Amino acid sequence: MSGEGGRAGRASGSTEPSGPPIHLRPARDADVAALVPLLLRLKRLNEEFDPLLKVREDAEQQARQILKADVGNPKAVVLAAEGVGPDRGKVVGFVRAHVRERAFYAPEFEGVILDIYLLPLYRRRGVGEFVLEEVTKALKAKGAGIVTAEFPAQNEIASRFYSKRGFRPITAVQARSL
Amino acid sequence: MARSASPPVDPERPGRRKAGVGPSAAERSEDQTEELGERSVELSHFYGGKIETVPKVPVRSLGDFALWYTPGVAAVSRAIQADPDRAFELTGRWNTIAIVTDGSRVLGLGEIGPEAALPVMEGKALLFKVLGGVDAIPVPIRARSPDEFIATVEAMAPAFGGINLEDIASPKCFGILEKLAHRLPIPVWHDDQLGTAAATVAGLLNALTLTHRSMPEVRTVLLGAGAANLVTARLLLELGHSPHTLTLVDQKGILHADREDLDELELRNPWKYRIALATDGGGRTGDLGAALADADVLLAASTPKPDTVRPEHIRAMAKGPIVFALANPMPEIWPEVAEGAGAAIVATGRSDFPNQVNNSLIFPAVFRGVLDARARAIPDEVVLAAARELARGAALKGLSKHHLLPTMEEPEVFPQIAAAVGDTAVRLGIARRKLSHDEFLERAHALMGRPAQLVRALARARLTPPMPRAAPRRRRKNA
Numbered sequence: 001m002s003g004e005g006g007r008a009g010r011a012s013g014s015t016e017p018s019g020p021p022i023h024l025r026p027a028r029d030a031d032v033a034a035l036v037p038l039l040l041r042l043k044r045l046n047e048e049f050d051p052l053l054k055v056r057e058d059a060e061q062q063a064r065q066i067l068k069a070d071v072g073n074p075k076a077v078v079l080a081a082e083g084v085g086p087d088r089g090k091v092v093g094f095v096r097a098h099v100r101e102r103a104f105y106a107p108e109f110e111g112v113i114l115d116i117y118l119l120p121l122y123r124r125r126g127v128g129e130f131v132l133e134e135v136t137k138a139l140k141a142k143g144a145g146i147v148t149a150e151f152p153a154q155n156e157i158a159s160r161f162y163s164k165r166g167f168r169p170i171t172a173v174q175a176r177s178l
Numbered sequence: 179m180a181r182s183a184s185p186p187v188d189p190e191r192p193g194r195r196k197a198g199v200g201p202s203a204a205e206r207s208e209d210q211t212e213e214l215g216e217r218s219v220e221l222s223h224f225y226g227g228k229i230e231t232v233p234k235v236p237v238r239s240l241g242d243f244a245l246w247y248t249p250g251v252a253a254v255s256r257a258i259q260a261d262p263d264r265a266f267e268l269t270g271r272w273n274t275i276a277i278v279t280d281g282s283r284v285l286g287l288g289e290i291g292p293e294a295a296l297p298v299m300e301g302k303a304l305l306f307k308v309l310g311g312v313d314a315i316p317v318p319i320r321a322r323s324p325d326e327f328i329a330t331v332e333a334m335a336p337a338f339g340g341i342n343l344e345d346i347a348s349p350k351c352f353g354i355l356e357k358l359a360h361r362l363p364i365p366v367w368h369d370d371q372l373g374t375a376a377a378t379v380a381g382l383l384n385a386l387t388l389t390h391r392s393m394p395e396v397r398t399v400l401l402g403a404g405a406a407n408l409v410t411a412r413l414l415l416e417l418g419h420s421p422h423t424l425t426l427v428d429q430k431g432i433l434h435a436d437r438e439d440l441d442e443l444e445l446r447n448p449w450k451y452r453i454a455l456a457t458d459g460g461g462r463t464g465d466l467g468a469a470l471a472d473a474d475v476l477l478a479a480s481t482p483k484p485d486t487v488r489p490e491h492i493r494a495m496a497k498g499p500i501v502f503a504l505a506n507p508m509p510e511i512w513p514e515v516a517e518g519a520g521a522a523i524v525a526t527g528r529s530d531f532p533n534q535v536n537n538s539l540i541f542p543a544v545f546r547g548v549l550d551a552r553a554r555a556i557p558d559e560v561v562l563a564a565a566r567e568l569a570r571g572a573a574l575k576g577l578s579k580h581h582l583l584p585t586m587e588e589p590e591v592f593p594q595i596a597a598a599v600g601d602t603a604v605r606l607g608i609a610r611r612k613l614s615h616d617e618f619l620e621r622a623h624a625l626m627g628r629p630a631q632l633v634r635a636l637a638r639a640r641l642t643p644p645m646p647r648a649a650p651r652r653r654r655k656n657a
Contacts, residue, residue, distance in 0.1 A: 099607040120444070120455055121435040157445075 021085075021090060022122055024134045027078040032067045034091040035080065039063045042117040049154035052175050065107045067096075075099045077111075077138040081131065082116060093118030093127075099142045107145025111136070114150055145166060211507065217648055224646055228300040229307070229316075234270075250521065261611060266552050273549055273625075274313045275340040277302050278331050280321050283370075286482070286506070292318030295345060308633065309592065310542025311625035313508075315343065326348045328357050335362050339549050342541070343368040347449040348405040350534050360409060365548040365556045373537030373544075374406035378477060378502060379413050380568040381535050383502040384603070385523045387573070397423040397473045397496070401466060401487065401510065402480030403433055403450055411453050412476060413565070416558055419572050425460035425469040426453060428480075432469050434459030450615065467491060475500045478510040486510035490518035498522035504535055518645035523579050532580035539584060540564055545590045546622050547599025552610035561604045567591070567598035589626075596622035 046053045072075040081093035096115040136147050151158040215467035244250050258265045281295035283586045299316030304315035321327035352505040359366040400407045403426050426433040435458040443451040482505040501521040503509035513524040513531050544564050571584045571591030584591045600618035603609040637644040
């Protein structure tokens with residue numbers, strides 16, 4: 001197949017100059033409406049991995065509230081990914097992370113990557129890596145001495161993505177329904 | 179469906195009855211299918227299946243077994259042990275393939291299991307022999323997972339010169355073909371993907387010529403995103419079709435990169451996901467109607483139900499569109515209806531209408547070609563070479579709106595396809611045996627012609643008993 005194309009003028013692998021076809025910036029209140037559907041896509045994808053991750057009926061409302069709270073929360077990082085070129089201004093992905101205090105372990109502050117989502121046309125070509133680097137920088141700037149990522153245990157794509165970049169499992173969360 | 183009990187004009191479906199060809203063709207087809215089914219069971223019972231193995235060496239006396247079997251045969255084994263590729267000269271491996279299935283999607287019957295798939299595989303073996311001169315061994319496999327299936331086929335590959343995957347459900351068929359093609363040093367083929375796509379592309383090439391269109395400029399809609407159409411889309415892109423004017427449509431509408439189910443597709447059907455990204459709906463979103471507006475070509479390989487495509491869909495297309503309605507046994511729109519709505523060229527999957535897009539036009543010749551070249555694989559270049567040669571075969575006899583592709587009654591094209599396949603394998607450097615075009619052609623002629631002689635000779639000698647008369651048919655209640 002002849003590489004990834006796109007709608008005329010959209011992100012396109014073969015014709016774009018090198019470098020990630022996105023621009024990352026801190027998310028604002030005005031971005032929340034655009035971020036909600038992206039967060040929901042991610043949670044619905046998680047549902048594919050495990051029935052114990054079934055998305056709640058009121059997930060949309062939850063997403064809006066959580067994103068609103070995190071945008072501007074000094075203990076959180078929310079970066080919005082915008083398209084470049086003709087897609088400038090369009091929110092095509094985001095990353096959300098928290099800085100948590102570790103009660104027993106050093107380093108004391110942990111940057112937890114909670115959600116990374118990019119629309120399919122804006123994946124690959126180093127985009128994920130770029131997002132990871134940027135969010136790591138932002139978490140470090142907020143005092144984090146360790147960065148972690150949470151995702152469904154069955155998500156092998158995410159697992160490979162992080163382990164290729166020096167991550168390894170440190171905590172396991174197991175579940176059974178009641 | 180009620181037959182003669184229904185009035186000549188069905189009040190519930192006035193349009194279809196008025197069209198004349200619709201219901202009568204459907205009813206005829208259903209009736210015929212039932213009759214053929216009963217007869218097929220009778221004959222399968224009478225003959226005890228459809229194929230058997232036959233010696234190809236003289237056996238003058240029991241003494242000859244010292245040559246064909248031990249002790250003589252040990253030397254043949256040692257020769258192959260020293261050079262495994264000699265198996266292609268010293269055994270029947272050069273001309274023997276396995277027809278493997280897990281029985282997960284047999285004809286239109288669905289997942290019926292490996293035992294029930296066997297008669298279909300025997301039938302395919304018969305086609306391979308009679309049309310392509312290929313010795314095909316049916317091997318339905320009981321496998322609990324694609325990986326187990328793959329491991330089983332891999333384990334039996336030493337006996338075969340090629341593997342034909344048959345009747346495996348989509349999307350697992352893609353991964354199975356991909357992995358086996360990667361792991362095995364012999365050609366692996368899945369007819370539902372490659373055969374159908376190649377025949378479709380061949381028909382399309384001629385339809386474009388007939389309507390004075392060219393590939394880079396057309397807008398094409400593929401209805402259905404299963405085994406055949408995903409490969410057709412890939413082949414079209416390889417032939418230079420613009421991704422920006424190629425639109426796939428499935429039950430959820432146009433397949434584009436922003437569709438909600440894309441993440442799920444990335445996990446469950448990465449082949450469809452890749453096409454979604456590559457084409458991004460051909461720049462469109464919405465339903466079939468949105469896809470077809472001003473489109474030049476519709477290639478439908480979806481659900482066997484007329485009215486899936488409606489006359490107004492065809493009318494919304496560009497002037498004189500090309501319409502392939504390939505669902506079997508019922509095309510997505512009846513040819514007469516499509517033509518009535520302005521279609522310049524219509525093709526179906528059926529033999530009782532003009533322009534049958536039939537994978538039997540492709541697979542016997544492809545295997546003849548790759549076996550004669552002792553090819554290591556069947557890359558898309560080979561598939562496209564077969565499609566082009568099939569298209570050329572029809573063009574040589576004169577193209578018309580009702581002669582888009584050769585029919586099965588024009589067998590002279592098959593050796594030509596085999597030779598084109600052999601040539602391409604040599605050119606790509608995947609042929610273990612590099613023959614000239616004329617050598618490939620001559621060989622294909624000889625090997626593809628031999629089975630018909632064999633069948634005739636066996637019948638003449640009464641070694642194949644003549645077909646018994648059909649038992650009187652049980653009358654249906656409403657007949």
